[in-house]
Amino acid sequence: MASVRLEGIVKRFGSTVALRGVDLEIEDGESMVLLGPSGCGKTTTLRIVAGLEKPTMGRVYFNDRDVTNLPPRDRNVSMVFQSYALWPHMKVYDNIAFPLKIRRVPENEVRKKVRWAAELMEIEGLLDRYPHQLSGGQRQRVAVARAIVVEPEVLLMDEPLSNLDAILRVKMRSEIKKLQRRLGVTMIYVTHDQVEAMVIGDRIAVMNDGMIMQVGSPNQIYREPANTFVATFIGSPQMNMMDGYLEGRVLYVANSRLDDVDLGRSGKVIVGFRPERVLIGGFEGLRFKGRIDFVENLGSTTIIHVEVEKGRKIVVSISGEASLSQGEEVTISIPRDAIHVFDAKTGRAIAHGV
Amino acid sequence: MNVGDVVRALFVVLLASWVLLPIVISILYAFAPSDEYYSDKPIPTSFTLEHMKLLWDLGAREAIVNSIIVGLGTVILSFLLGVPAGYALARYAFPGREAVKLGIVATRMFPVVVIAVSLLKTFLKLDLADTLLGLTLAHTAMALPFVALIASSVFAGIPRELEEAGFVFGLSPLGVFFRITLPLAAPSLTAAAMFTFLLSWNEVFIASALTLTNRTLPAFILTSALATPIDTIKFAAAVLMIVPALLFILIARRYLITMWAFGR
Amino acid sequence: MTGRASTGLLRVIREWYKPLLLLAPALAYLGLFIVYPIVDSFATAFFYKGYFSLESVKYLLYSPLSKFWEALRYTLVLAALVVPIETTLALIATLVLLQPFKGRDTAVYILTIPIAISDVAAGLIWYSMLTSKGFINKILLGLGLIDSPIVFFGYEYRDRALLAIVMAEVWRSMALVFIIIFAGAQLIHKELFEAAEVFGASFWVKLRHVLFPLIKPSIQAALIIRTLFAFQVFAVVWVLAGRDVPVLAGEAYYTLVELYRFDVAALYALVIAALSMSTGVLYLRFLRARHLEVGRS
Numbered sequence: 001m002a003s004v005r006l007e008g009i010v011k012r013f014g015s016t017v018a019l020r021g022v023d024l025e026i027e028d029g030e031s032m033v034l035l036g037p038s039g040c041g042k043t044t045t046l047r048i049v050a051g052l053e054k055p056t057m058g059r060v061y062f063n064d065r066d067v068t069n070l071p072p073r074d075r076n077v078s079m080v081f082q083s084y085a086l087w088p089h090m091k092v093y094d095n096i097a098f099p100l101k102i103r104r105v106p107e108n109e110v111r112k113k114v115r116w117a118a119e120l121m122e123i124e125g126l127l128d129r130y131p132h133q134l135s136g137g138q139r140q141r142v143a144v145a146r147a148i149v150v151e152p153e154v155l156l157m158d159e160p161l162s163n164l165d166a167i168l169r170v171k172m173r174s175e176i177k178k179l180q181r182r183l184g185v186t187m188i189y190v191t192h193d194q195v196e197a198m199v200i201g202d203r204i205a206v207m208n209d210g211m212i213m214q215v216g217s218p219n220q221i222y223r224e225p226a227n228t229f230v231a232t233f234i235g236s237p238q239m240n241m242m243d244g245y246l247e248g249r250v251l252y253v254a255n256s257r258l259d260d261v262d263l264g265r266s267g268k269v270i271v272g273f274r275p276e277r278v279l280i281g282g283f284e285g286l287r288f289k290g291r292i293d294f295v296e297n298l299g300s301t302t303i304i305h306v307e308v309e310k311g312r313k314i315v316v317s318i319s320g321e322a323s324l325s326q327g328e329e330v331t332i333s334i335p336r337d338a339i340h341v342f343d344a345k346t347g348r349a350i351a352h353g354v
Numbered sequence: 355m356n357v358g359d360v361v362r363a364l365f366v367v368l369l370a371s372w373v374l375l376p377i378v379i380s381i382l383y384a385f386a387p388s389d390e391y392y393s394d395k396p397i398p399t400s401f402t403l404e405h406m407k408l409l410w411d412l413g414a415r416e417a418i419v420n421s422i423i424v425g426l427g428t429v430i431l432s433f434l435l436g437v438p439a440g441y442a443l444a445r446y447a448f449p450g451r452e453a454v455k456l457g458i459v460a461t462r463m464f465p466v467v468v469i470a471v472s473l474l475k476t477f478l479k480l481d482l483a484d485t486l487l488g489l490t491l492a493h494t495a496m497a498l499p500f501v502a503l504i505a506s507s508v509f510a511g512i513p514r515e516l517e518e519a520g521f522v523f524g525l526s527p528l529g530v531f532f533r534i535t536l537p538l539a540a541p542s543l544t545a546a547a548m549f550t551f552l553l554s555w556n557e558v559f560i561a562s563a564l565t566l567t568n569r570t571l572p573a574f575i576l577t578s579a580l581a582t583p584i585d586t587i588k589f590a591a592a593v594l595m596i597v598p599a600l601l602f603i604l605i606a607r608r609y610l611i612t613m614w615a616f617g618r
Numbered sequence: 619m620t621g622r623a624s625t626g627l628l629r630v631i632r633e634w635y636k637p638l639l640l641l642a643p644a645l646a647y648l649g650l651f652i653v654y655p656i657v658d659s660f661a662t663a664f665f666y667k668g669y670f671s672l673e674s675v676k677y678l679l680y681s682p683l684s685k686f687w688e689a690l691r692y693t694l695v696l697a698a699l700v701v702p703i704e705t706t707l708a709l710i711a712t713l714v715l716l717q718p719f720k721g722r723d724t725a726v727y728i729l730t731i732p733i734a735i736s737d738v739a740a741g742l743i744w745y746s747m748l749t750s751k752g753f754i755n756k757i758l759l760g761l762g763l764i765d766s767p768i769v770f771f772g773y774e775y776r777d778r779a780l781l782a783i784v785m786a787e788v789w790r791s792m793a794l795v796f797i798i799i800f801a802g803a804q805l806i807h808k809e810l811f812e813a814a815e816v817f818g819a820s821f822w823v824k825l826r827h828v829l830f831p832l833i834k835p836s837i838q839a840a841l842i843i844r845t846l847f848a849f850q851v852f853a854v855v856w857v858l859a860g861r862d863v864p865v866l867a868g869e870a871y872y873t874l875v876e877l878y879r880f881d882v883a884a885l886y887a888l889v890i891a892a893l894s895m896s897t898g899v900l901y902l903r904f905l906r907a908r909h910l911e912v913g914r915s
Binding site: 359377436467 | 630634636637638640641643644645647648651652653654655656658659662710711714715719721725727728729730731732733734735736737738739742743744745746747749751752753756757759760789793843846849850852853856857866867870871874875880883884886887888890891894898
Binding site for chain 1: 513515516518519520521522523524525526529534537538
């Protein structure tokens with residue numbers, strides 16, 4: 001097992017810059033998720049750790065060993081690819097055994113290890129088949145078995161669940177997490193799905209535009225987003241973001257105000273709060289009067305769009321069903337501890353709770 | 355079955371016989387005794403190897419051996435040169451790649467007559483004229499663009515991730531090529547190799563221009579077999595020529611459609 | 619400045635040395651065996667013992683042995699006959715074979731057979747059909763439609779020989795045109811047709827506005843390739859008519875192998891190359907103009 005450290009990684013492809021200075025430390029045995037929208041550089045980061053790409057600048061360390069210029073085969077990593085990349089000319093058994101055979105592991109040892117990995121992934125019955133004879137979910141399992149059979153120092157996963165259907169995805173993501181815990185392997189997991197990231201990551205690195213926006217535990221990322229990007233990227237429905245103004249100890253937001261706000265500054269800010277923290281009615285915190293514009297009933301939750309000013313809406317998410325209907329006048333309130341304040345210029349968080 | 359179906363069926367039968375009938379007739383005539391050919395019977399009913407044997411003794415045997423040697427040599431040489439080039443074209447996005455590809459397509463389109471005239475002149479100086487080696491070199495020049503382009507499209511059809519998986523799981527670049535890329539490309543490349551052989555086997559202009567005594571089969575036919583006044587010998591020659599072609603079509607028809615852009 | 623430029627060059631070499639290394643042997647070979655011969659042909663045609671000479675041109679234009687103009691005319695006539703005929707036939711065959719039916723694959727497979735057959739063999743195969751004792755004459759005689767065989771070969775029957783050549787050429791090379799167009803047509807998604815059907819398009823509308831525009835690139839590719847090769851026509855003509863029907867490649871062969879006039883042969887080669895290149899350029903022009911038109915509408 002190994003810790004992984006990225007220092008000042010820059011990657012250019014021709015004239016486009018994919019990564020603009022990434023620093024990241026992943027502890028031994030940790031599960032780190034790289035999360036971000038497509039094109040943010042998360043897959044490039046993973047491929048640099050794998051050794052499939054060389055960084056234009058910066059260094060990669062495994063346990064303080066500089067591996068920046070080593071080819072993948074000298075890094076003892078393994079990887080689950082987005083398309084699984086099972087070799088179509090080999091049976092499942094040979095696909096799993098191949099990495100061991102390359103490492104010249106003795107034949108009986110190979111057999112033992114393949115059986116172990118196959119049992120772990122519950123694919124013992126498929127060893128005699130070719131990849132094209134398998135379903136998507138089975139291929140995925142084979143790909144994971146192949147990745148763990150060599151007992152790598154670092155296990156890399158590149159959106160491994162994105163080609164599965166929704167039900168299988170939910171099942172596999174908890175299985176992968178359990179597997180990683182059980183093996184205690186250092187894992188870097190790339191995804192654009194925030195729920196997947198929350199389930200699988202011990203920590204999550206949220207990336208955007210070739211940079212890391214925030215690194216933290218799922219809870220931290222959710223409760224204390226470091227900037228407006230992370231705040232809006234994490235959470236569904238999205239965090240409500242409104243322009244605000246600080247003057248003295250008063251925070252003005254739209255046609256409402258909140259007294260006794262002591263942030264030690266004044267001027268323009270951005271105010272954010274999560275839909276699930278907004279209350280219908282209530283007398284505490286920031287309060288708005290508005291008219292219900294639209295109600296989405298999703299069964300376990302109801303999402304209510306409230307228009308508080310012409311063209312300015314607040315999204316409210318309450319659990320269960322709500323006996324509210326379109327056109328109704330309501331008062332909504334946001335508790336002080338649910339209010340995030342961001343710098344209007346830089347987007348950086350100033351305070352979580354006021 | 356409606357009228358449209360009947361018309362279509364008729365048309366299909368017509369097309370198929372248009373292609374097949376001349377082949378069948380030439381084969382039948384090649385094995386028909388002379389008196390039957392010179393009779394009024396359109397379809398001969400007896401069988402003889404007489405014409406084939408005559409052709410054989412006239413030099414077809416040596417010509418076939420030469421053709422096979424040149425064909426195999428062309429396949430080997432053009433693959434040694436063309437497969438790496440095709441791999442580079444498929445796998446690396448280097449500056450000027452499109453220009454190189456276009457250049458190769460252009461050489462494919464260039465008249466073989468140009469090559470033949472100049473090469474004969476050069477080969478006479480180098481003592482390569484009338485040698486199988488010289489002809490192999492010339493045929494390789496003709497086949498190489500085809501091999502490079504088809505290899506490039508074959509490699510481009512192999513997902514990059516399959517190779518990357520090889521790298522990640524411990525293979526060297528050469529290991530990846532020989533243990534992953536090549537096995538996956540093998541069926542298509544085999545078909546391409548057969549087609550390359552056929553290109554050489556069928557080529558007549560360069561072969562006739564460059565050789566005098568070491569004739570390949572088509573060159574031998576163009577000079578010797580055509581010089582005989584006996585028609586049936588000519589038909590026998592046609593049959594000898596088309597045997598590999600029919601074999602190729604039989605084995606590799608699956609790949610024909612994908613190869614259209616590159617073949618003749 | 620120079621330091622930076624050279625490190626830039628070094629980086630290009632370091633980054634791309636692999637593909638360059640892989641390509642180098644093939645490119646060198648093509649340079650040696652194709653590009654050099656082209657240059658060399660100019661030298662051969664226009665220089666004699668190091669001096670500029672127009673002997674080859676003189677022979678071509680004025681020698682009583684030269685059949686240049688006739689060869690040029692026959693080559694162009696053959697191309698103008700063969701290419702349109704086989705393209706039309708291939709188009710019809712594509713239309714007929716596009717929709718699946720029982721035995722379609724066999725039919726497609728049969729139609730592609732001639733692509734593997736050499737021009738020498740194709741000439742001989744049609745010879746067996748068309749000689750005085752050939753299949754067609756025997757059938758016609760047997761049916762009493764003619765009294766004496768139709769003679770296709772011999773100097774005095776050159777027009778008939780031309781007909782025989784056209785038949786053999788169409789027979790041989792239609793397979794290539796068919797494969798190109800058929801492959802292009804197969805790529806068209808069935809949904810496109812179904813969409814047209816949903817909107818109530820008739821057969822002809824589908825043909826004109828859905829199928830034809832979509833396979834036009836294939837047709838154009840086929841036309842270019844076939845025209846280029848048609849200018850090199852040799853063996854079929856040589857087998858069926860010899861120099862009775864002279865063509866450019868045949869004259870090149872004759873002057874080279876029989877007369878040892880390298881300069882004249884090289885000149886013929888250059889004429890063929892020039893024809894091919896101008897066709898290529900013409901087609902490219904035409905294609906580009908078409909694309910602009912499409913872009914505008």
